[in-house]
Amino acid sequence: MARAPFTPDPLPLSNEQIDPLFFLKELIEAHKKIAQYQVLLQNTKLPSHLLLNPVMLNEAVQSTKIEGTQVTLDEVLEVETHSRKNNKDVQEVLNYYHALRESMDRLSILPISTRLFKSMHLTLMSNGVRGSNRSPGEYRKIQNFIGPEGCTMETATFIPPQPQSVDNYMNNLEIYINDPQDKLDELIRIAIVHAQFETIHPFLDGNGRIGRILIPLYLFNKKVIDYPNFFLSEALERDKHKYYRYLNDTRYKGDWNQWIQFFLEAIIHQADKNIKLINDVNELYDRDLDLAQSLINSSGIKKLVDAIFQKPIFTVPTISLSSELSEATCRRYLSTLEANRIVFSDGKQRFKTYYYYSLLDKLR
Known part of the structure; x- marks a missing residue:
């Protein structure tokens, strides 16, 4: 594997790089599942905003777990309610949660852009957490690399682009997000956008988490979902080694079809879980509200x-x-x-x- 920093293809990708027939079945199923989830949310007996807080906190737990932080949802909720002392691991989860909520709010006045990315990153790296000394809120000025703990640049699994090219690549990504100039479906585009962001790796730390926050923000911005509450971290954490391998295959093998198929399968898996959760919560809400009102x-x-x-x-x-x-x-x-x-x-x-x-x- 080459030791030189990687040079990504600019977006949009060429027609030869993607074969929509390869993942057509998954694309149709993913849209069907998301539509089913949306209808359920619109008709839920429990006001959907009430469930958003614990669901978003669970997303924060799952996303930071991919980065190796071992914290449970219970621990985070205990800290939030001031019945447990905070620590840096829990603070990482809370920072993710706050970055997620703030970016949702800012989306009404800001496009998905460098300004939004840097604002999210500043929040993500606040309060003295791991990586808080690594240029929070700024794109990197030095070379980074990705691989197992303790690896060197020679043994890294991936070396992102040179720091002096980060601004150009992020500008290209921002233009693609807001004016894509291709005829791809939005679910295919977000698979490409997420992979491209992770490939550019614009920050010294926190790239995975910012890239995963980007998924629901993009789908909401493109009106695929009614609220930015469709999170993929749990599905990606479940198959994280496949996740990393297929991302690398887009870089060194140009295999975008396999990556997009995997991403769509993650959407289907997560939508199924979300649908079950909404149905289960509706039943629970009816049961316990009736019981409480009888008492x-x-x-x-x-x-x-x-x-x-x-x-x-x-x-x-x-x-x-x-x-x-x-x-x-x-x-x-x-x-x-x-x-x-x-x-x-x-x-x-x-x-x-x-x-x-x-x-x-x-x-x-």
């Missing part, structure tokens, strides 16, 4: 149940804030819910933490 005859109980679905690990102060109920009312309701095994607590007399395991089991 507590008050209009406020629905506010509490809705808040618990947004924050399945919580304390009285955090759930009071989310539900807009007084802490005294929350304590009274929670006492009844805990007595009936709907929620569980750690049993502490002060600063008690509650767990809604029925939802956590479906998210994990």
Whole structure:
């Protein structure tokens, strides 16, 4: 394998590099599954924005797991509700979550662009996490390389483009995202965009995570999905060695068809999981809301149940804030819910933490 920095093909790719018939079956299935997921989201019994918080946190956990950070969703939710001390691993996950949320908000005023990428990266590398001293919010000025821990440039599996060419390649990618000048389907384009971003590797650290945030942002921006909440990190983490191999094959073998097919299969797998999650959560919401309302005859109980679905690990102060109920009312309701095994607590007399395991089991 050549030791020189890689020189990517500019986008758009030529017609000879892609054979749509190679992955036509997967493309049709991926669109069908995404459409099914969208319809379910639009008609969910639980207000879909309530589920977004834990789903996005789980995405942050899965995406940082690919980079080797071992943190559970429970640990992150405990830190978020102030019942566990923070650490750098959890902070990496929270930084990803904040970068994701901020980029969603900024998309209403900014195109997908260098400015957005750098803003996301600055947030991702904040608060003293690993890589926070490696030019946060700036494209790299030195050569980097990718490979197993402890590898050198000679033993690396991939050497990205020279630093002085990063701006040109990112400018080409930005133009392709916003004005592609080809006739490809948007699901094929995002497979190409993600691969090209990872190939350019414009930052010294955090490229994988920024590239994975880019996936739902792109699909939302192109109106493939109604909200930027379709995340692929879990599906990519499941087959991460295949993920890395097929990415490298686009570079050194020019095999874009195999990569696009794999990417579409990841979309199908994740859509199936999302569809099952929405159906399961709808059933759970109906069941536990009915049970809670049979136990507590008050209009406020629905506010509490809705808040618990947004924050399945919580304390009285955090759930009071989310539900807009007084802490005294929350304590009274929670006492009844805990007595009936709907929620569980750690049993502490002060600063008690509650767990809604029925939802956590479906998210994990």
